[in-house]
Amino acid sequence: MQQLENDIRAALSAAIQQVFSVSVAAEQLVMQPTRKEFAGSFTLVTFSLTKALGKGPEQIGQALGEWLMTHEARVSGFNVVKGFLNLEIADREWLRLFQDLVQRPDDAPVPTGGPQAVIVEYSSPNTNKPLHLGHLRNNFLGYSVAEIMKATGATVTKANLVNDRGIHICKSMLAYQRYGNGETPQSAGIKGDHLAGKYYVLFEKHYREQVKQLEAEGVLPDVAKRQAPMMLEAQDMLRAWEAHDEEVVGLWKQMNGWVYEGFTETYATIGVDFDKYYYESGTYLLGKERVEEGLQKGVFFRKEDGSVWVDLKEEGLDEKLLLRADGTSVYMTQDLGTAELKYNDFGYDLSLYVIADEQNYHMQVLKAVLKKLGKPYAEAIHHLSYGMVDLPSGKMKSREGTVVDADELVREVVAAAQAATLEKGKIEGLSEDEQARLFHTLGLGALKYYLLKVDPKKRMLFNPEESVSLEGHTGPFIQYSHARIAQLRRKAAQMGINEKAYFLALPELQKSEREMIEELARYASVVTEAARTFSPAIAAQYAYDLAKAYNRFYAEVQVLAEPDETKRAFRVALSAQTGRAIKATMQLLGIEVPERM
């Protein structure tokens, strides 16, 4: 398809040379796909040529169209509408393109000239509470972008940087020490991450009571927040942890262990994985070394209280804290260490950070600080910033208990998919296990598609009802199209029809057949664009376009019931190829497609 467009551009460039004796580079021509309501596949916008050629747009279009008709065999017709030259491509050219697609292996990469060694950091949870809806957007985005980069032929490492140290986990630990009574996930029958979360909530509850108490005694709110006994104790605990206090470290290991078990289960359920885990407890010391290095190089400075800062005013940013006065590290400290570790481990030429847009500033600072340190990998860092997920009731707020828990949400979407599927009554013959797997595939398909179809950088609204919907612009709509194709292929196989026969002799294509081939031919450019912009939404839109085009085709022509043998075989092949394309595209999103549903 890209090749075809390039050829058309070259032909147009030659035509301009021949007809008008003016040189216009092929790349400079303004081309676009022809809009559905006009005949044609490629459109040249001739407005942009009027100055260079000294002629009116219609005149240019007419002259170039006529030249192409006699000089470019692949152009079979044209029409001029105002400043638009619409070019029709010969059917046999479409068939040739289709043939190429059929021959192409499913796992053939789409070369884009982009980065080759990529590391995608995503998920990166705190270990003090279970995953919620916001994490799901993050996880699905990260997984999908990694798959998209893989599809371009890049070597991709999926990394999870677990935020296992810091004040937040000390809060859970402190509350557990006080109120836990030796409870374990087993004894309580609660997933480990949820158990840690329970104690984090308990901390917050008691802490707030202490703050309120202090305020009632006349202490200023800011001071009360800082001096509430539980906060001071949590900070003591953090210092004890950094000093390797045995008891504290023991508790920390125990609670984090529970949390990891919980996370592992959730990751398996939602179908994401990682090639490498990093733990901030293992990177913050290296970060401190980098801070030392910066001090020695004179790019950082120390304030009277002993805290270390970097001045980024020249970069249009601000002064930023790198190490606290008491020597404990902040997020930035450990991020410096992690960046270096990742580079040493994988030598990336692109390092993606899938992090919500509230961290935009932080990520700018990280990159700027690494540049100041003269690190070679600073330029390769890219923040894949995504918008937060809102609920119909507004922002998710843990304090107000409006956070949507990931595990619970997954259960709900699977249950909804199950209810809808059973109601349709089309799955007799499937075993209990197969049914359960299908409900899971459909429920997660709905949820993932719902979260991925929106442009990552935009804030999005999560409507629970729409997220489990199976109709319209949804994952299950696309899955349904695939299942229907799968059914058709099974029947075609029974009839002995070859899916990969040659069809160049086919006399003429139906409109819906031609449009289907055009959609299929877009695959490479979709992958390229999705990889360039790090946007699964582009792949999601394409999967929908494929399904939409196929359903139209399916409604308009007969496949198995077509009497003409050649046409019948071609339509089976077109269906099969569409099924492959849908599967491959959905795979980029981390969504499975069923053989029946």
Add this chain to the structure above:
RNA sequence: GGUUGUGUAGCUCAAUUGGAUAGAGCAUCUGACUACGAAUCAGAAGGUUUAAGGUUCGACUCCUUACACGACCA
């Protein structure tokens, strides 16, 4: 206060990066299952793209100002 993002149909989202009459889905209305899967398809209705200027053959897109909402930095 400073920096920054967003604003498109009743609702949720698109718009090939400056191109044609701004497209889909949901919701509403109409039609299509004794043709291969109706979780589908065909159609109707729905818009001053927040507002006002500007740039040009052409602006949802770029520039200026204002407004609204969000995030971050103090």
